[in-house]
Amino acid sequence: MIxxxxxxxxxxxxxxxxxxxxxxxxxxxxxxxAPASDALRLLASWAAATASSDASGDRP
Known part of the structure; x- marks a missing residue:
C-alpha cells in the first residue's frame, strides 16, 4: 500500500x-x-515533476 x-x-x-x-x-x-491505473498515472506525474525540478535546479 502506498x-x-x-x-x-x-x-x-x-x-x-x-x-x-x-x-x-x-x-x-x-x-x-482500473483504480490502480489512475493511481500509477498520478505517481508517474509526481515522479516526472520531481525529475524535472531536479534537472532544473529548483531544489534547495
Whole structure:
C-alpha cells in the first residue's frame, strides 16, 4: 500500500535477462480503467515533476 494513492492491484511479469542469469526484469501493469491505473498515472506525474525540478535546479 502506498499511503498517497492507496492499494495498487497490479499484474506483473518477470523476464529473465540472458546476460545476467538470476536477475529478472520485472514489469508491473494495471488494467486499463482500473483504480490502480489512475493511481500509477498520478505517481508517474509526481515522479516526472520531481525529475524535472531536479534537472532544473529548483531544489534547495
Amino acid at each position: 499511503a498517497s494513492v492507496g492499494r495498487l492491484d497490479l499484474g506483473f511479469e518477470a523476464l529473465p535477462i540472458p546476460a545476467d542469469p538470476g536477475l529478472p526484469l520485472t514489469a508491473y501493469t494495471a488494467e486499463s480503467g
